[in-house]
Amino acid sequence: MTSADRLFMFHPRSIAIMASVMGFSLIALFGVIWTQFDDGTRETFSWFQRLTLLAFFGAILLLLYRMATVRVTAYADRLQIRNVFKSYTLPWSDVSALRFRSGDAWLQLFDAEGNRIGVLAIQAAEGGRASKAAKELAAVARAHGAGPKPTPEN
Structure with missing residues (x-):
């Protein structure tokens, strides 16, 4: 289907803005915290702990994406x-x-x-x-x- 076949479409701006701001803020916060750790602190995280953190933040970002695209x-x-x-x-x-x-x-x-x-x-x-x-x-x-x-x- 092309957009020409569409008769009507609506999506809320407020939710999209809120979810986008929260998603970018979460990425920035996570990045700042991780870069502020010294090498010794970063090395204390096992690969499993790193994957768990990434999965947790990934799930939150997926939820925010779905909210932004209702x-x-x-x-x-x-x-x-x-x-x-x-x-x-x-x-x-x-x-x-x-x-x-x-x-x-x-x-x-x-x-x-x-x-x-x-x-x-x-x-x-x-x-x-x-x-x-x-x-x-x-x-x-x-x-x-x-x-x-x-x-x-x-």
């Missing part, structure tokens, strides 16, 4: 949601409702089975920008067949 993208045939720990791809026919009420931390999506999925990309911390995005996404969703499905009557 987004929601709409295409003509589907909606893609990238949250911190999980990503979702739903055809429009599986989207029954989008709700972003006052006091909600982020947009709530309800699928055809009644499951609720938090869309972390559209969050209240973004203020008016998020409200506008929620309305735009709802309009795209309605235009592509999302919404409550009629229930068969007996």
Whole structure:
């Protein structure tokens, strides 16, 4: 898919900025601390301890990267949601409702089975920008067949 196929995309700026600043700060802090150790202190770290430290900082940086890249993208045939720990791809026919009420931390999506999925990309911390995005996404969703499905009557 090219960006021309994309109908709508939104990602929060505040989270991306915060995660980026924290990631670069962590790298700088780790680098400064390590370079301030004298050779004798550095030599006391075994290879296993060094790998453990790198794995720990790597996991934190991966988490910050995922936070910085949360987004929601709409295409003509589907909606893609990238949250911190999980990503979702739903055809429009599986989207029954989008709700972003006052006091909600982020947009709530309800699928055809009644499951609720938090869309972390559209969050209240973004203020008016998020409200506008929620309305735009709802309009795209309605235009592509999302919404409550009629229930068969007996």
